[in-house]
Amino acid sequence: MAGRIERTAQVYDKIATNYSRKKANEYSLEELGKFNSLLTPNSSILSAGCGAGRDANVFQQSGHRVIGVDISENLLRIASSQHPQTPFVLGDMRRNPFPDTIFNGVWAHESIHHLDREDIAPTLLEFNRLLIPGGIVSILTRQGVGDVEVKEAMSSGQTREYTLLEPDELDILLMQSGFTKIELYTFNEMDRKPAGRYLEWISAFYRK
Secondary structure, three states: OOOHHHHHHHHHHHHHHHHHHHHOOOOOHHHHHHHHHHOOOOOEEEEEOOOOOHHHHHHHHOOOEEEEEEOOHHHHHHHHHHOOOOOEEEOOOOOOOOOOOOEEEEEEEOOHHHOOHHHHHHHHHHHHHHEEEEEEEEEEEEEOOOEEEEEOHHHOOOEEEEEOEOHHHHHHHHHHOOOEEEEEEEEEHHHHOOOOOOOEEEEEEEEO
16 A cells, blocks of 8 residues: 555646646745745755745745755656756655755755654754755644645645644754754734635744
């Protein structure tokens, strides 16, 4: 039986075209700005769970050097087609094919919540491994309790699996992974866009 990562990849491969179209203009503008402000010019960034490359392209256009990694072949095909100036790699962010301490920043938005709960801490340690001393990690993940399966319009009726976290849980996981808190806060998607979903999010910025 396929594990959660394999099932997640299969779902995103099925919905890649519609999903990338729906997400194309759904920028986390506040978080993008904060991340940029914490980085030096021409930083090296890993976009972990990059999807169709929307955010990676923003960083590329801001003068940074970006690599995107994702488990969905079809999303990466779209990413490479739409953003040919950015390298994209098919891979599992739990085990990245990159050497130690090569990135100034790791951007993991709407991605770690697809991991099994026991994989989150090792993945944060993996992000730490990849970052230079003083490097920045930015996490955006769904807030809540337990594990859930969700069918919604965003996923074209396909089931996506989520591991929900509360802010204090994420804070502890990040600190245990060798990070120091810069800022951690929560928000509801509907507060930013009235037509959005009623979803609580955790946004975290931490330094190695």
